[in-house]
Amino acid sequence: MSKRNFVLNNFADIFSVSRKKQANHIMPYSHFHSSYEAYYLLEGERQFFIKDRTIVIKAGDLIIIQPDVLHKTANGNYPEHEKIILNFKEEFIPAFRGDLFKKLYSAFDEDYLVIHFTLQYKIQVEDMLQRIVQEAREKKGAYEIYIQSLVLQLLILSSRYLEEHIMEPLEYLNPMHERISEIVRYINKHYKKELSLPYLADKFFVSPYYLSHAFKEVTGFTFVEYVNSVRIKEAKKLLEETNLKVYFIAAKVGYGSITHFGRVFKEITGHAPLYYRKKK
């Protein structure tokens, strides 16, 4: 019997942590993934696009994002920043099984959470995060389980904080952000239909030129990038959860051409469509 047989054998697949200090950050191509993400900003200020809007996060803020929620850091005015990012899958947190955790802490039903900690909590949170980073680096005995427990503690602390503090509703940066959010929500709802820049511009009474520019400004995505991301995300889900034919799925999420669907799919996910079918 191995003395470490109690340890998760696929640890690297279900958990990762990184601490980065960067002047100019370009996110890798995948803007959604099947893991939870906890993003904590140690220093600086960032603009973050999540799901359908942009939020501004400052040092000391923690964002928790559910799996498969589209997100991206937009170009902020303050390039200097330092952050810690945790990624973990559902099976990493044993308490998630049977939705126990979600039932206890309804806040985690949201697609994402933005938490601005008070100083008292901030110290604890940063301490936990530092220890997670350290454990992941040193890999001492049973570090996997130690990290597991730290992450769980972090989540519990966050949910307690949310129970004690009423989060003020997020403000839009300016009217433009609000209008683009509206358009993004429209896309999220109607991505199955044919969508084009001129059509949306007309529908929302703005010029296509302006929409193109403003969309990029707010979301960090170009219009086409965004529509493709939403469509491919849904396609991936359908591939994993149904037995529908690939060409049928392509049409279902809004592509007229299977060829083109395949190309976009590979560009966004890194794999051809069938890859996700076989995984199951």
Place this chain on the structure above:
DNA sequence: CCTTATAACCAGCTCACAAT
């Protein structure tokens, strides 16, 4: 802040066709 416009550039789209 919002809109319109022009123009160069480049990415997306489609199609035909090939490979597996």
Place this chain on the structure above:
DNA sequence: ATTGTGAGCTGGTTATAAGG
């Protein structure tokens, strides 16, 4: 049935400028 490739066209992005 699915994926890949290349050519040619469509159409989005971006910079820039000017005006409401």
